[in-house]
Amino acid sequence: MPAITLENEHLRAVFLPGLGGRLWSLVELSTGRELLHRNPVIQPANLALRDAWFAGGVEWNLGTTGHWALTCDPLHAAWVDAPYPVLRLYEYERMRGLVVQIDAALPPGSRALVVSVAVRNPRPESVPVYWWSTIAVPQTPGTRVLAPATLADHFGYAHRLTTVPYPGDPDVSRPGTWRAAADYFFHVTSETPWIAAVDAEGHGLLHTSTPRLRGRKLFGWGTSPGGDHWQRWLSGPRSPYLEIQAGLARTQLQHLALPGHTTWTWTETYRPLALPEPDAPYDRARAAVDVLVQASGQPETGPWTELPVTDVIHRGSGWGALERRAGGLPASAATPFPDDTLGAEQAPWLTLLEDGRLPGEAECVVGARWLALLRAAADPHGRYHLGLNLWSTGDRAAALDAWGKALAERRDPLVLRAVAEAHRIDGDDATAAALLLEAHALAPAVRPLTVETLAALLAAGRPADALTLIDRLPPGDRAHGRIRLLEARAALAAGERDRTGRILRDGLVVPDLREGEDALDELWFAYHGEERDLPADYDFRMS
Structure with missing residues (x-):
C-alpha cells in the first residue's frame, strides 16, 4: 500500500495517499509512542457516504454530513517547492465542486506536525461547507479528554441535541466509563481552539488550530455489548479507540456558507502531550493544558499554501482535470490537474x-x-x-x-x-x-x-x-x-x-x-x- 513518510528529530508521520490521504501514524521518536489509533487492520465498513470507511488515524472530512466520500479514494500527492519537505495532498471534491488542499510538514526542530488546509470554491455561487478532522486515538480505561469548555452539546442515538455541563456529574471526560455511544460538541472558549486525550499516566495527543477551525468534538463507542462489538468489528480484539475531532462549525448538524471564488484556510498542529498531574481535578488539568497551549503560541498559517508543487508522487482522480477542461476550474501550479490524469x-x-x-x-x-x-x-x-x-x-x-x-x-x-x-x-x-x-x-x-x-x-x-x-x-x-x-x-x-x-x-x-x-x-x-x-x-x- 502506498505510504508517504515525513520525519524530523522528534516525530515521524505516515500518510496513506491511496486512502483519502489518511494520516495513519504519528510516532514520538524519543519514546517510540504511537500517538494515534493505528489500526492493526484496514476493515472497510458502511459508516461513510459510499459504503467505504475504516477506523484509525486522522481522516479529513469535507463535503456533507458524515465521513467524506473520498475516504477510501486516492488523492493527488506531491512535494512542495519549500526549504524543507512539505507534503501536499489535494483533490477536486465533485459533490460540492471544491478543491481541497492539505499541506503537512515537520519543520526542523518542530515538536508538532503542522497541517495547513485550504478549501477553495472556484464557482461564483456560495457552497455549503462541512469539515471535520477526525482523530482516532487509543482508548484505555483511564483515558481522559480535555477541552477548553465548560459546556457541550450531547448527541446520542436518540437523535436529540442537548446542552450539558462538561465534564458534569458523573464525569464524562473519561469515555471508558460510558455505557452508551455518544458525541459531545464543545462550547470552546479559548482563542486558540484545542482538544487533548491522555492516558492514566498523562501521555497522549494535543491538537490545536487557528480560530477558523473552531469546533471540537469527542466521540466514544461506550462500553455496552453493542459498542464493544462495533469496536471489534472495526479494529479487531483488544484495540479500542475513541475520536477527538475539530470542525468549522460547533456541531456536525451544521454547514457554513463558503462564498463564491473564496478560499478558506486554517492550520492545525498535532503534538505529544505529557500532563504532570494526570489525576488532577478536571479544572486544574484543563488549566495545565491551557498553559502549554499558550506557551506554544497560536499555530501560524502555513507559508506554503500558494507555493507550486515540484514532484508529483501519487495520482488521484481525473475529475479535477475534467472540470478544468470544462472551464470551471482555473489552472493552478499549487494544485495541478493535468490532462494525463483523465481516464x-x-x-x-x-x-x-x-x-x-x-x-x-x-x-x-x-x-x-x-x-x-x-x-x-x-x-x-x-x-x-x-x-x-x-x-x-x-x-x-x-x-x-x-x-x-x-x-x-x-x-x-x-x-x-x-x-x-x-x-x-x-x-x-x-x-x-x-x-x-x-x-x-x-x-x-x-x-x-x-x-x-x-x-x-x-x-x-x-x-x-x-x-x-x-x-x-x-x-x-x-x-x-x-x-x-x-x-x-x-x-x-x-x-x-x-x-x-x-x-x-x-x-x-x-x-x-x-x-x-x-x-x-x-x-x-x-x-x-x-x-x-x-x-x-x-x-x-x-x-
Whole structure:
C-alpha cells in the first residue's frame, strides 16, 4: 500500500495517499509512542457516504454530513517547492465542486506536525461547507479528554441535541466509563481552539488550530455489548479507540456558507502531550493544558499554501482535470490537474464537451456548466443525467420530466431507479416497488439494485413477492448478508417463521451494516420476543 513518510528529530508521520490521504501514524521518536489509533487492520465498513470507511488515524472530512466520500479514494500527492519537505495532498471534491488542499510538514526542530488546509470554491455561487478532522486515538480505561469548555452539546442515538455541563456529574471526560455511544460538541472558549486525550499516566495527543477551525468534538463507542462489538468489528480484539475531532462549525448538524471564488484556510498542529498531574481535578488539568497551549503560541498559517508543487508522487482522480477542461476550474501550479490524469471515468464527459452528446453510462457530475450542456444533449442517457442535475438544484418537476422523456425512448434501469427513488421520498412505496421490479428485471446482476428492490417490496407490504425474487437469485447474491437479512424479514412478514429461524440459527453477518442500524436486533426480537437475550454477534446497538 502506498505510504508517504515525513520525519524530523522528534516525530515521524505516515500518510496513506491511496486512502483519502489518511494520516495513519504519528510516532514520538524519543519514546517510540504511537500517538494515534493505528489500526492493526484496514476493515472497510458502511459508516461513510459510499459504503467505504475504516477506523484509525486522522481522516479529513469535507463535503456533507458524515465521513467524506473520498475516504477510501486516492488523492493527488506531491512535494512542495519549500526549504524543507512539505507534503501536499489535494483533490477536486465533485459533490460540492471544491478543491481541497492539505499541506503537512515537520519543520526542523518542530515538536508538532503542522497541517495547513485550504478549501477553495472556484464557482461564483456560495457552497455549503462541512469539515471535520477526525482523530482516532487509543482508548484505555483511564483515558481522559480535555477541552477548553465548560459546556457541550450531547448527541446520542436518540437523535436529540442537548446542552450539558462538561465534564458534569458523573464525569464524562473519561469515555471508558460510558455505557452508551455518544458525541459531545464543545462550547470552546479559548482563542486558540484545542482538544487533548491522555492516558492514566498523562501521555497522549494535543491538537490545536487557528480560530477558523473552531469546533471540537469527542466521540466514544461506550462500553455496552453493542459498542464493544462495533469496536471489534472495526479494529479487531483488544484495540479500542475513541475520536477527538475539530470542525468549522460547533456541531456536525451544521454547514457554513463558503462564498463564491473564496478560499478558506486554517492550520492545525498535532503534538505529544505529557500532563504532570494526570489525576488532577478536571479544572486544574484543563488549566495545565491551557498553559502549554499558550506557551506554544497560536499555530501560524502555513507559508506554503500558494507555493507550486515540484514532484508529483501519487495520482488521484481525473475529475479535477475534467472540470478544468470544462472551464470551471482555473489552472493552478499549487494544485495541478493535468490532462494525463483523465481516464475512462471522464471519457463520456469529454465527449459531451466536444460533441454535445453523452455516450453510454457515465458517473454523475453536477454543476451549472454541465446542466447547460446536458439540456442540449438529446440522447436518453444525457436526459438521465439532466434529471440528476435538475434534481440537485431542487427542481423536482423538471427532473421527473427529463426522466419521463428518457423512459419514453427506452426503459433504462438507472432511469427507472431514479424515478422510483423520487416516489419513495414522496412516500409512494407501491409505485417505487413497481418501478424497481421493472428496473431489476432489466439489470438483475446489479446487487445494490436487488437490495433496493427487496427493501421496496417490504415497504410496500409485498413480502411474498420479495421471497419469490430471492428464490430466483444466483447463489452469490442469495448468500450476501444484506440479502439474507431481507429474506429473513420477508419470511417473517409472510408467515414463514421456519425460514427466518433457519437464517438466524445459521448465523447472519451483514457486511454493510450502517452505524446506528437496528435491523439485526429488531429481527431477533421480532422472531423470538423480548424475553430472549440478544446474542453478542447480533448486538450492534448504540444506545
